[in-house]
Amino acid sequence: MSWSGILQRPKAEEARAAAPDDRELIARVSSGDLQAFERLYRLYQPRLTRFLTTLLKRPQLIEEVLDDTMMVVWQTAGNFRGSSKPSTWVFAIAYRKAIKARARWPDPVEEPDFDHRVSEEPLPDEELHQERLRGALLKAMDQLSPDHRAVVDLTYFHGLGYREIAEIVGCPVDTVKTRMFHARKRLKQAMSGSLVDWL
């Protein structure tokens, strides 16, 4: 019996469908094809921006790391041997760049409080509940370490498996599982907390 009814997530599906294209594009980029690089950039920019936003708090740094990542892709596409998925390779570059950037520019001390962003306008009950829930989750994410946030985002949003995540963040698979376990606990607490507020 399978409990995995709604398994295929659109993002994960997109990522898999795009995989052969990525490889071809990277091969073309390695021979200096600027058009292929632009396509690759357009393909990865939204996903990398999202990923880097979960890792870095300084917007300028997110842009800088995104550009640095894509520059490395441009310069070293010839080194990509295809032993891992292209997305794993690109995300791993972004992760390393983000870690280095964060060491240079630690997160600002004062973080925006996501709770304050909840709209004050009267909203229908369902929407209000949804907004509170989202606010609570964003706040809980904010309180996790960047390493935990990375694992959560790569799992839930980017739809990656734990082995691929381990490759991206450069740690053993069990560490990925443990980080995820810890993060889920916090997120579920936040979810039930927002429900209590609501009731």
Add this chain to the structure above:
Amino acid sequence: MSEPNLSERPPHDEAEELLPWYATGQLDEADRARVDAHLSTCASCRKQLSLERQLIDEFQAMSPEIESGWARLQSRLNAPVAAVQYSPTPPRPTRPNPFAEMWAILSRPAVAGLAIAQLAFVVAAGTILLSLSRPSYQTLGSAPAPTSANMIVMFRADATIEDVRRSLDAAGASIVDGPSLADAYLLHVAPQRRATALAKLQSDDNVQLAQPIDGARS
């Protein structure tokens, strides 16, 4: 530090750890079979699985990049108005006014990275500024005639002419120029009513955007 050996761990703990990837369909055959077997006997894990699916849905719908980008842009849009209004000394002619500040924000490369919602706003605002800035803005710093524009306003797309008239009456504002291509108007408000009018417009449901453009002399 040594990692725990999963094969020696109770099936419940092992399955519980794998649930997120089970829910996203990212487990291999062997892992999935183990989780399937455990789920058939564990109500707690089945409950956890439904929470996992809820979390996935929330994360798919969530846009932290929009949240952080919007918070940043919003704070910049609000900051110059408040700062200049309470300024103890009159601003020097070279001091950037909120209009210029806004333009500076809108023309920053960072803005290009914002997601659709902000981008739509930025494009609209950018169009307004481009289409309205030259003639009116250049005369503002010199001799403010009674009809000089000191505010820029954009009404909601679904606002009727009656709505617009009511909003303008309530704020005591008159139209100096507009609509621009982006449906923005330049307004004039008597200097002594300026702060009240601005507050009225900014809290008006029919108004999408209201900003001073005169260096905020009150």
